[in-house]
Amino acid sequence: QILPNSSEPLKEVRVEDDRTGLSIETLKRAFADNLFYIQGKFPEIASRNDFYMALAYTVRDRLLRRWLNTAETYTRNASRTVAYMSAEFLMGPQLGNNLINLGIYDQVNQAMKELGLDLEELLEEEEEPGLGNGGLGRLAACYLDSLATLEIPSLGYGIRYEFGIFEQDIKDGWQVEITDKWLSAGNPWELPRPEWSVEVKLGGHTEMRADEHGHFKVYWLPDKIVKGIPYDTPILGYKTNTANTLRLWKAEAVESFDFYAFDSGDYLGAVHQKTVSENISKVLYPNDNSAQGKELRLAQQIFFVSCSLKDMTRIMAGQNVPLEQFADKFVIQLNDTHPSVAIPELMRLLIDEHNMTWDQAWGITKKTFAYTNHTLLPEALERWPISLFGRMLPRHLEIIYEINNRFLDEVRMKFPDDVDRLRRMSLIDESGERYVRMAFLACVGSYSINGVAALHTELLQKDVLHDFYEMYPEKFNNKTNGITPRRFMVLSNPRLCKLLHSKIGDEWVKNLYELRKLEGFVDDPEFRHQWRQMKQEIKQDVVDYIKSTTGINVNVNSMFDIQAKRFHEYKRQHLNVLHIITLYNRIKANPNIEITPRTFLFGGKAAPGYYMAKLIIKLINSVGDIVNRDPDVRDRLKVVFLKDFSVKFAQKIYPAAELSEQISTAGKEASGTGNMKFALNGAITIGTLDGANVEILEEVGAENFFLCGLTTEEVYALKAKGYKPWEYYKKDPELKLAIDRIASGFFSHGDPNLFKPLVDHLLGNDQYMLMADYRSYIDTQDEVSQAYRDIDRWTRMSILNVARMGKFSSDRSIRDYCEDFWKIQPVKIDLKQYVEATA
Ligand code: Z2T
Incomplete structure (x- = not known):
């Protein structure tokens, strides 16, 4: 007897393989199997890492067929x-990205939920391979x-x-x-x-x-x-x-x-x-x-x-x-x-x-x-x-x-x-x-x-x-460099994606120029409202995160002004610090002054042997210690150093940014790519004409970008005629006061020696010309503060930044490489063919 007769119950029919199936039931079964056979654990005693590993293997199984097929196809065709x-x-981290690229994020999320697990938590568990600087x-x-x-x-x-x-x-x-x-x-x-x-x-x-x-x-x-x-x-x-x-x-x-x-x-x-x-x-x-x-x-x-x-x-x-x-x-x-x-x-x-x-x-x-x-x-x-x-x-x-x-x-x-x-x-x-x-x-x-x-x-x-x-x-x-919108939007900014989805669909994930369609909504007050709402929710998450990791209370309504990148003198994190000190000095001089509340967030590592970069980190934390505690400030300014900046952490932070600091000395930053990640997530750039900032400005339009500082030619010309940083210091009272505060030991418990090497550099040779760019930077920051007070104007700028970032997809960069000099064509991978051949 082959077929069951009508009095027998039907047996379960498995049409999906446990290692390839994408239904929620199959995913759950595969997960349990991997937990048992690979991690060697019963669920009762499994750690969070065991659960992460079981899920990672479940996902890996689902991509192996693609992987082997791809290799086989390239071999058979001897592809260039x-x-x-x-x-x-x-x-x-690999797990989240693989879920997105496989198109199974939602199924896996649901499967984990049904098992009483939280996908977000499992994603957090992954140690990222930090094999780069x-x-x-x-x-x-x-x-x-x-x-x-x-x-x-x-x-x-x-x-x-x-x-x-x-x-x-x-x-x-x-x-x-x-x-x-x-x-x-x-x-x-x-x-x-x-x-x-x-x-x-x-x-x-x-x-x-x-x-x-x-x-x-x-x-x-x-x-x-x-x-x-x-x-x-x-x-x-x-x-x-x-x-x-x-x-x-x-x-x-x-x-x-x-x-x-x-x-x-x-x-x-x-x-x-x-x-x-x-x-x-x-x-x-x-x-x-x-x-x-x-x-x-x-x-x-x-x-x-x-x-x-x-x-x-x-x-x-x-x-x-x-x-x-x-x-x-x-x-x-x-x-x-x-x-x-x-x-x-x-x-x-x-x-x-x-x-x-x-x-x-x-x-x-x-x-x-x-x-x-x-x-x-x-x-x-x-x-x-x-x-x-x-x-x-x-x-x-x-x-x-x-x-x-x-x-x-x-x-x-x-x-x-x-x-x-x-x-x-x-x-x-x-x-x-x-x-x-x-x-x-x-x-x-x-x-x-x-x-x-x-x-x-x-x-x-x-x-x-x-x-x-x-x-x-x-x-x-x-x-020109580019960034992948899969990791730096789809994976990292689900709220923004959801809003985009409702207005312009999802085509933009593979063709980032599609974001241009957003321009059609910039005049829609309801859409701008949703946009602000979205940003607010993301900021609130970061506020909670900062509270739980540093204990610092951040005002969710303050402007999130972020500089996240490696510490290097040419990137001029200390110019940002001079702005913070300037605002602080204005408050000290007049505690009731009108000031746009800001939260200054810094992230980044210094090379272990780079003394000056490490001293700048110390300066940020020292200024933060004073500013964050001073009752005169009344929480209008906050300075937070977010330690251990990484890809994982970057994904959390870019979506919350409102102002992106890209203030390297003109002619020093080859491109920058953080600048693109911030703008793609709706931050507005304050930046110099350096690296890819030039092209970002060109794309988003001067009215949606805060430009400051000398141009490369002006930097060269000033160096050639003999640059005297001291003169700028002497002539600009706000600059003088900011530097004097550092030099006097105000931020170092009265110790004038701590930051002396930094001050000496700035007033001595100032290789990266902070003194020359200070006034332009501060004036531009004052414009930023003004613009932020006009909520509608700011929201429009934010939307238009996102809408005009198409050029900065790494897909565009790679297409250019392929067409211009790699001379390589795509090779389609057919999954079915191989399965049939081996069946
Ligand atoms: C690096 O990250 C960059 C340049 C280097 O030159 C070395 C390292 Cl580790 C040897 C950066 C640039 O500073 C940055 O402007 C650029 O966007 C990035 O490479 C990618 O091109």
């Missing part, structure tokens, strides 16, 4: 692929999201740091660093792929030897070998079948070390070697926009670059693509110079290990690499002392010398009799101690060189890379 090489990927690392993460959403075959290559960016605590107003242990509770999002491990050589020397045919060849005899193990994380596209891969390398000792040790009896020595090898992927260097020149950092760079290039040759072999076609199969995007040692490494692979001629190898190399520059700051341009470089990478140094010889011949040909130009452009800096100039190497070895905002690219061409622009004008192009 972008390899995005970056020392940093600041991914942020700031903008550069987060940009890489946004680009991976857009690449997958646009269905572009791509691989992210980087380092699986055991310790990411440090956790920040504040003690007595000072930053204290705590090591980040993001892996301690396990990482459900990665799959180790030990079968694809590779070995990397380091140190030693080179020798010329004849091969069996009597041809002379260079042999590199390293004194150390480390193993790289790839760990893969799936990168889902938004509502597509595509799941690309982020492949991060972990360093381990090669097994053979132990055998050598037993042979020689030096067991402890071998164990020590093991530690040395594993150190390579141990910790992220915590500097944003400054190069440290440390040996271990160079080891990290060659390590991940060499692993990745070998991985790419393995992939090609698997697809029967000959190495001669390397540049057709892959384009390698260098995220700054951190991976630029890939240029001599690819040359070495092709020549030494695959017997190509120099010209053949160089032809391929020059067609493979594209270089993105992210900074104009001289201290952030990487240079490696020749001695250090040659000790670790003797063969690469030889190759760089050869590249340089041929390059300088080219320069000589194009610009005869220009000795000074040769000296300026040489890949080797010989002005004192000799260095390899990595940005120059990247320029020579790439077919494309791009800046990250229009102004930045212009300044690269005029200034930092001017000689290279004259040499290779055709290589230069601009690719």
Whole structure:
């Protein structure tokens, strides 16, 4: 009997697989299964982390089919692929983003509710992989999201740091660093792929030897070998079948070390070697926009670059693509110079290990690499002392010398009799101690060189890379940065999304220019009311959060004025502080003065070795201690330092912002991307004409942007004619009083020494020209205060900022890269096909 007869009850029919099904019932069953079989817990004793892990595995199961299908399709088609090489990927928490991109947020939310769990709480539980410092690392993460959403075959290559960016605590107003242990509770999002491990050589020397045919060849005899193990994380596209891969390398000792040790009896020595090898992927260097020149950092760079290039040759072999076609199969995007040692490494692979001629190898190399520059700051341009470089990478140094010889011949040909130009452009800096100039190497070895905002690219061409622009004008192009609206709107700002949904639908998630349709509602008073209501609710959440984490009472009706970014003098958080002190001084002079209530929120980390940045953090907290307590202030001003700014935290804070502080010295911030995240969430910018601010202003219109400060040309001109910060101080009584208050010890329990280094900098050379920009900044802030009092005007500005942010989607950036010089087309992933083929 096959069919049940009518007297038997019907058996439950499972049409969905527990690992793929999306119905609420199936999700619940899968969750229970994972809690039991993976976490090994009964619900009664499960911790919140167990629940998080069970849910993470439930979601991972649901994306594996996409992931394997994507890999299979790319392999079958031998698709042209972008390899995005970056020392940093600041991914942020994965669970929420995967729910959004899979389109199952609401189902999972409901399933958890029915199990008596709160999805929000489970999302909170995730330790984010903080494998980046700031903008550069987060940009890489946004680009991976857009690449997958646009269905572009791509691989992210980087380092699986055991310790990411440090956790920040504040003690007595000072930053204290705590090591980040993001892996301690396990990482459900990665799959180790030990079968694809590779070995990397380091140190030693080179020798010329004849091969069996009597041809002379260079042999590199390293004194150390480390193993790289790839760990893969799936990168889902938004509502597509595509799941690309982020492949991060972990360093381990090669097994053979132990055998050598037993042979020689030096067991402890071998164990020590093991530690040395594993150190390579141990910790992220915590500097944003400054190069440290440390040996271990160079080891990290060659390590991940060499692993990745070998991985790419393995992939090609698997697809029967000959190495001669390397540049057709892959384009390698260098995220700054951190991976630029890939240029001599690819040359070495092709020549030494695959017997190509120099010209053949160089032809391929020059067609493979594209270089993105992210900074104009001289201290952030990487240079490696020749001695250090040659000790670790003797063969690469030889190759760089050869590249340089041929390059300088080219320069000589194009610009005869220009000795000074040769000296300026040489890949080797010989002005004192000799260095390899990595940005120059990247320029020579790439077919494309791009800046990250229009102004930045212009300044690269005029200034930092001017000689290279004259040499290779055709290589230069601009690719203005962008941000992913999936994480920084759909996931982080559900209230705003709901309101948008009711007016303009959801098309904007994949085509951000659709936000323009909002302009049609700006004159609708009911809509403006809803907009304000929404902002108020978000602000209230943040007020509650601040109360519970810091104990500080924040007035929800005050303007939320936020500066959240890495601490650096060029970003001028201390200019913001001078404004706070100025308002405070006005109150002290006249306690009944009319003042627009403001809450000043700061977030961000300082590099552990950057003394001045840490002192600025201390200053903010010290000013806050006074301002927040002074009864004369009557709660009209509040200063809050939100510690441990991270992607997770950023997602909470951007939606609540009303004023976005983007006040770097003109010509210093390459682009900025926080500026875009704030504006997309309805904050209005007060900013200088720097980085992408210029383009934000252009998009939103001058009437919806508060512009202040000198232009880049004015900064240059003022420096050229001789800048005297002291004069500004003397002439502006409000400025003088603000500085004097700091200098006198007013904010430091009477200690005039605490902030002396800061004051001396400002009145001495003031490299970043705070004194010159102070008056313009304060006057503009006074306009901001005025504008805020006109609720309707402010709301319109806020709506129009959101409506006009279309350009700043990372989808637009990635499309530009694809069309302009990657020359890669989307590849559709068909899920059904594979299921049938394997059934
Ligand atoms: C970084 O985050 C940035 C530039 C760097 O230059 C290094 C780091 Cl770690 C070497 C930032 C820029 O400061 C910022 O303006 C830009 O928006 C971001 O990279 C992404 O391009």
